[in-house]
Amino acid sequence: MLFSVISVIILCVLLFPLYWAFITSLKTEQEIFHNPPTFYPHVLNSQSYAAQVETGDFNMFRSFANSFLISVGATVIAVLLAVPASYGIAKYRFKARKVMLLSFLVTQMLPVSVLLTPMFIMFKNMHVYNTWIAAVLADATIGIPFSVLILKNYFASIPKDLEEAAYLDGCNKFTAFIRILIPIAKPGVMVCAIFSFLYAWGDLAYGMTFILDQEKRPITAGIFNFMGQYGTKWSYLTAFAVVTIIPVALIFIFMQKYIVSGMTSGAVKG
Amino acid sequence: MNRIKKIFRYDNVGMLFVLPAFLYMLIFVGYPIVRNIILSFQDVDAGNLVRGTKNFIMFANYSELFKDGVFRTSLWNTLRYTVLCLVFQFIIGFILALFFNQRFTLAKPVRGILLVPWMIPVTVTALMFKLLFATDIGVINYILRSLHIISKNIEWLTTPGSAMFALICANVWIGIPFNMILISTGLTTIPKELYESASIDGANKVQTFFHITLPLLKPTIESVLILGFIYTFKVYDLVYVMTSGGPVNSTHMLSTYSYKLSFEMFKYSKGSAVANVLLVILLIVGIFYIKVTTDGEED
Numbered sequence: 026m027l028f029s030v031i032s033v034i035i036l037c038v039l040l041f042p043l044y045w046a047f048i049t050s051l052k053t054e055q056e057i058f059h060n061p062p063t064f065y066p067h068v069l070n071s072q073s074y075a076a077q078v079e080t081g082d083f084n085m086f087r088s089f090a091n092s093f094l095i096s097v098g099a100t101v102i103a104v105l106l107a108v109p110a111s112y113g114i115a116k117y118r119f120k121a122r123k124v125m126l127l128s129f130l131v132t133q134m135l136p137v138s139v140l141l142t143p144m145f146i147m148f149k150n151m152h153v154y155n156t157w158i159a160a161v162l163a164d165a166t167i168g169i170p171f172s173v174l175i176l177k178n179y180f181a182s183i184p185k186d187l188e189e190a191a192y193l194d195g196c197n198k199f200t201a202f203i204r205i206l207i208p209i210a211k212p213g214v215m216v217c218a219i220f221s222f223l224y225a226w227g228d229l230a231y232g233m234t235f236i237l238d239q240e241k242r243p244i245t246a247g248i249f250n251f252m253g254q255y256g257t258k259w260s261y262l263t264a265f266a267v268v269t270i271i272p273v274a275l276i277f278i279f280m281q282k283y284i285v286s287g288m289t290s291g292a293v294k295g
Numbered sequence: 296m297n298r299i300k301k302i303f304r305y306d307n308v309g310m311l312f313v314l315p316a317f318l319y320m321l322i323f324v325g326y327p328i329v330r331n332i333i334l335s336f337q338d339v340d341a342g343n344l345v346r347g348t349k350n351f352i353m354f355a356n357y358s359e360l361f362k363d364g365v366f367r368t369s370l371w372n373t374l375r376y377t378v379l380c381l382v383f384q385f386i387i388g389f390i391l392a393l394f395f396n397q398r399f400t401l402a403k404p405v406r407g408i409l410l411v412p413w414m415i416p417v418t419v420t421a422l423m424f425k426l427l428f429a430t431d432i433g434v435i436n437y438i439l440r441s442l443h444i445i446s447k448n449i450e451w452l453t454t455p456g457s458a459m460f461a462l463i464c465a466n467v468w469i470g471i472p473f474n475m476i477l478i479s480t481g482l483t484t485i486p487k488e489l490y491e492s493a494s495i496d497g498a499n500k501v502q503t504f505f506h507i508t509l510p511l512l513k514p515t516i517e518s519v520l521i522l523g524f525i526y527t528f529k530v531y532d533l534v535y536v537m538t539s540g541g542p543v544n545s546t547h548m549l550s551t552y553s554y555k556l557s558f559e560m561f562k563y564s565k566g567s568a569v570a571n572v573l574l575v576i577l578l579i580v581g582i583f584y585i586k587v588t589t590d591g592e593e594d
Contacts, residue, residue, distance in 0.1 A: 026399075028394075028397055028399035028401075028402070029399050029400050029401040031394075032394070032395070032399070032401050032402065032405040033401065033405065035391070035394075035405070035409075036405050036408060036409065039409060039412065039468070039471070040408070040409075040411065040412075042412075042420075042423040042424065042427055042468065043411070043412075043415075043423070045423070045426065045427065045434060046419075046422070046423045046426060049426060057432055058431070058432055060432075060437075061437060061441075062432065062434055062437055102319075106315050106316035106319055107316055109312040109313070109315065109316070110312060110313045110315070110316035110317065112312055113309040113310065113311070113312030113313035114309075114313055116309065117306050117308065117309020117310070117312070118306055118309070119306035119307060119309045119310045120306075120310075121310060122309070122310075122313075125313050125317050127585065128317070128320065128325075129316075129320070130581075130584075130585055131578075131581060131585075132320055132324050134525045134529075134577055134581050134584065135324065135328070135529075135574070135577070136528075136529035136531070136549075136550055136570065136573050136574065136577060137529070137531055137550070138529070138531065138549070138550045138553040138554060138566075138569070138570035138573055139327070139328060139331050139567075139570045139571065139573070139574045140324065140327045140328070140331070141554065141557065141558070141570075142331060142334060142557050142563050142566060142567055142570075143326070143327035143328075143330035143331050143334065144323070144327050146330070146344060146345060147323075147326075147327065147330075149345050150345070162323060163323070165319070165323075166319075166320065166323050166324050169316055169319060169320060170320065173316060198308055202312075223414060226416060227415075227416035227417055227418070227532075229416075229417065229418045229531075229532045229535070229536070230531055230532065230535075230554075234558060245416055245418040245419075245532075248418050248419070248422060248536075249418060249535075249536055252422070252536070257429070259426060259429075259432070262422060262426075263422070263423075263426065265422075266419045266422050266423065269416055269418070269419050270415060270416075270419060273411075273414050273415055273416070274411075276414070277410075277411055277414060281407055281410075284410055284414065285407070285410070285476060285480075288410070288413070288472075288473065288476050288477070289476060289477055289480045
């Protein structure tokens with residue numbers, strides 16, 4: 026009982042920044058500047074959300090839609106490429122296997138700074154600069170290595186007998202992979218999809234560097250732009266923050282078991 | 296002979312599965328790395344970035360860097376920021392992992408919710424901490440004032456030393472869940488019998504911690520610290536949104552300084568050189584990471 030009480034106190038302290046941002050988004054600007062600060066909104070103000078639906082450069086719902094499109098695109102690319110790749114690495118022993126595995130490991134720790142300028146030049150030459158495609162292509166490079174490394178453990182843990190039984194039933198390598206192995210590795214595929222989505226959703230550097238026009242930019246870049254132009258209009262800024270957190274919160278509520286699995290299996294060998 | 300041929304063909308099929316992902320990474324990551332290295336030996340600015348001749352000036356960008364005070368500050372900042380963040384998030388994460396390893400009703404659900412800070416987009420975290428550390432309306436100044444620790448509001452983000460402190464707080468907040476969950480997982484792999492026989496032998500809690508828990512957690516601790524180093528050392532979004540390297544360049548990290556050189560001052564080659572210094576340091580640490588994660592991998 027005592028431990029449960031302590032754990033709730035820890036929870037309140039650690040999640041206070043989130044609570045504070047949430048209630049600030051519901052306060053009037055006047056109440057935000059009130060001294061001493063109010064710990065819940067005395068006057069409920071939904072203006073900071075409503076105003077942004079209607080007009081302005083900083084329509085956060087359009088930014089939200091941009092982010093969503095970019096993140097889903099990056100997730101689709103990452104999963105489509107990583108699922109077969111991790112299967113190949115887990116189940117076959119070909120010559121370049123070690124080099125390829127190592128290259129996925131290395132790319133996972135690269136800083137964005139190394140890639141920004143060359144990617145910038147590349148996307149200009151490909152004529153995708155300042156389109157959502159540039160952000161999708163760049164964001165997928167975060168999801169792919171992560172997904173390959175996670176999924177290879179899932180595929181490696183599937184016993185060979187299952188695969189061989191599929192061959193006896195008349196499957197070839199590709200149909201066995203699609204009909205038997207992918208369904209078994211489904212929890213792993215979910216982990217990859219969720220993390221690829223979260224990585225892309227949280228990206229600022231790529232979205233900000235490769236997309237110039239505010240109306241095409243993801244929501245993170247929208248927040249950053251807004252800060253630059255309007256400084257500290259905190260009710261609007263925190264409303265922006267709350268909207269950005271919504272998909273993260275939904276993923277957390279409905280898919281929590283995959284989160285723990287993704288956070289741990291990437292770092293500690295199984 | 297035929298059998299060898301068959302095996303070879305079988306394994307080639309495996310490579311076909313990997314090839315699309317590998318080629319994708321080669322085009323969008325491998326090629327940029329090479330391009331970035333070349334760029335750092337050239338003299339590229341906004342004028343000749345996409346078209347035009349690029350002169351090779353060899354190591355001029357690098358030698359210029361070491362005379363550059365902001366670069367030296369950034370390097371030093373990145374190092375001390377990383378070390379301080381690691382120390383705090385590791386200690387707090389470890390304590391929380393031990394705490395939630397006890398058996399009580401709320402242990403699992405509360406530990407689960409504590410992962411949320413790690414999942415939130417860093418831009419949002421930066422924004423939230425900017426609000427907490429705000430001078431006039433910031434709740435941190437309010438608490439310190441109420442406790443009579445300060446009499447006048449501190450300008451956290453516009454004073455060099457305290458700006459760094461605010462950045463570290465925000466980063467530790469993100470890092471705690473990561474450390475906690477990895478150490479928690481590590482703790483569950485320690486066989487319960489070991490603790491039982493230790494208590495039969497009359498060992499107290501402190502003794503079991505230092506003689507059983509710590510030694511058996513060594514592989515976990517290694518990967519937590521190395522991964523933590525890599526993630527923290529390449530920090531970009533958090534610093535860029537909270538301070539943009541200011542005030543007067545005092546919180547620049549290698550990543551943010553590289554970004555500033557390339558995309559605000561359009562000195563692309565010099566920015567690339569800074570990014571490569573960052574890359575080399577990460578690769579050196581990465582060797583340890585690869586050793587830890589691939590240890591025990593079959594063949």
